[in-house]
Structures are given as structure tokens and as C-alpha cells.
Ligand SMILES: [Zn+2]
């Protein structure tokens with residue numbers, strides 16, 4: 719599995735990082751893990767034809783993580799995608815996507831392909847890999863989840879929560895959000911907490927992502943690896 723970091727930024731693009739979108743490739747299968755509004759920019763910067771994406775999995779329904787889906791959908795219709803696109807996400811994915819499409823592209827409900835929307839349960843499977851979705855502690859209205867996609871773990875957006883230990887356990891790579899330097903800004907993990915709990919995350923490699931400006935101001939960190947847009951990480 720190869721991880722391509724299309725974007726690892728937070729909602730406000732601190733550090734000029736694109737919104738969160740990761741591309742995972744294995745056995746000729748291409749999956750988007752989160753789909754931020756700038757996903758098409760991220761794919762094109764990597765020289766990847768957006769048409770080649772096979773599936774999408776979403777951590778939660780904040781715009782910086784799923785707001786690229788209306789653009790991807792309209793691109794596929796405009797350029798005549800014919801094969802289905804399965805998308806896994808939390809409850810209310812269909813309702814929120816319909817609202818976003820109606821607001822951004824009014825009157826364009828035709829689709830040249832089938833958009834298969836799935837609400838994930840705790841366990842599901844994508845491209846033959848076992849996946850896990852665990853509720854995490856973030857804005858409840860966005861139905862926040864952390865995810866395991868085979869050997870890759872991802873916190874999604876969350877403040878520190880014990881679910882992160884399960885998501886990281888045995889992962890080859892764990893991507894953990896670090897939205898803030900010190901506790902205080904609600905709904906996000908702080909660098910201070912991650913330093914405190916580092917040993918509880920039993921993964922082979924841990925990368926911080928979704929860095930707020932106050933964390934970016936501290937780079938480079940001596941004790942954590944940090945994602946950057948454009949990175950490629952071999953997972954297996
Ligand atoms: Zn976010």
C-alpha cells in the first residue's frame with residue numbers, strides 16, 4: 719500500500735496546506751481517504767487522473783473533509799464516468815451531500831454513473847481490505863469517526879480519546895490529527911496531549927496531520943514525524 723498525501727491541512731489551510739485528502743493505492747486499487755474541497759488540485763499535482771479513483775471513504779461530515787465530493791461528482795458527470803463510485807461515510811452522508819450539491823451546483827442532478835453511498839458500520843470492507851470505523855470525540859453533528867483501512871490508521875478529527883489507542887494498535891502507519899499546540903481549542907488533539915499519551919499509540923510509525931498554525935510555528939519537531947502535502951509513504 720502506498721499513501722500519497724494530497725492534502726494534510728486543516729479547515730483554514732494553515733501553512734498553505736490543502737484540505738485533508740489522502741490517496742491510498744494497493745493491488746491496482748485507488749481509494750481516497752477523506753475528500754477535502756481541494757481534492758482535484760491534490761490529484762492533479764500528483765499527476766493522477768481523477769477518473770481513476772475506485773472508492774472514497776470519509777471520516778466525518780465537516781466541509782474540509784468531504785467538501786470535495788460535489789466537485790468530484792460533477793467532474794465525473796461532465797466527463798462521462800460510466801463505472802460506479804462507492805463512497806463509505808457516516809450516517810447522513812446522503813442528506814449532507816444532496817444539500818451541498820444543491821447549493822453549489824443547483825439543478826444538476828443528472829449523473830452519468832452510479833454514486834453508491836454507504837453508511838459504514840463498525841466493520842466494513844473496501845477493495846478487499848478489512849476496515850474499521852470507530853466513533854471519536856469531535857463535533858457530533860458531523861458524525862466523527864476514526865478509521866482503519868487495513869494496516870493504515872487515521873484519527874479523523876477528534877480531541878484525545880481512548881478510541882485512538884484501538885485505531886493505532888498494530889498499525890504500520892497511524893495518522894493522528896494535531897490541530898492545536900496546547901489543550902484549549904475544543905474538538906481537536908493537542909501536541910501536549912499527544913506527547914503525554916504517545917506510548918499508548920502502539921503503531922510502527924506515527925505521523926501528525928491537520929496541524930493548526932500554532933503547531934506549524936513549532937516545526938520541526940524533534941519527537942514526531944509530520945505529514946506534508948506531496949509526501950509518499952510506503953506502507954506495505
Ligand atoms: Zn478538519
Ligand SMILES: [Zn+2]
Pocket residue numbers: 778780856860875
Ligand atoms: Zn472536523
